[in-house]
């Protein structure tokens with residue numbers, strides 16, 4: 016990719032300024048601009064292209080990490096359950112008060128639901144979420160000695176925990192490879208024609224087969240980070256996308272570099288991130304912590 020916009024962008028990407036991460040529209044000589052490929056891509060070519068996209072994204076987001084603040088598996092599983100139907104930012108702004116008051120599964124299992132509801136109100140669906148996290152905590156206490164289990168088969172039996180939540184916990188709290196098929200992941204892998212599947216479990220299997228297992232967790236972060244910052248659902252910033260030369264969907268969004276630049280979010284647009292306590296690598300790259308709840 017030497018000399019392509021992708022390489023230029025990835026060499027300088029570090030979250031310091033949007034301009035540094037931007038790529039102009041598809042370069043001259045690129046094979047196509049929009050529409051389907053002229054002929055079906057071979058399996059080998061697909062695997063190569065998919066892995067190349069992941070490598071490029073690793074350069075664009077070398078500091079990629081889970082965007083929920085957590086200090087232990089219990090905090091991560093609760094935060095992941097709370098993140099349904101809301102942003103990670105809002106969860107991160109809410110959980111400090113929750114975990115200060117109820118630091119362990121035993122504490123939350125014994126909590127007065129009305130008091131938990133008050134704390135969780137900013138997360139939306141706070142009554143249902145209160146029931147979920149108290150029920151989850153009770154199950155952890157009664158069935159797992161107050162510990163979050165580190166096996167998929169145990170995690171998915173916990174109330175309110177599906178495969179997506181289980182893989183987030185396995186990948187990020189236990190270091191066990193997992194693919195997180197959230198809304199961003201589903202959208203991007205279809206844009207990239209990695210799979211035509213629509214069912215999350217089938218997407219997980221199809222994409223998992225393109226990569227070594229050891230790549231799965233970071234792959235999930237790279238894809239989700241790209242979806243949140245550049246390849247948005249309604250208006251992808253194609254003109255500022257470092258992987259444009261590898262993307263069959265280039266042109267689905269804004270291709271004008273200057274206009275695309277203005278669509279970038281979080282550190283790529285020079286804005287705060289979602290975590291109040293992001294990893295040091297993110298701060299070192301110029302990332303800005305999210306403000307606490309109620310801050311201007």
Ligand code: SF4
Pocket residue numbers: 206245246247251252253254256257258259262263264265266267268
């Ligand atoms: S659709 Fe546009 S923004 Fe998304 S990956 Fe492709 S080129 Fe980049």
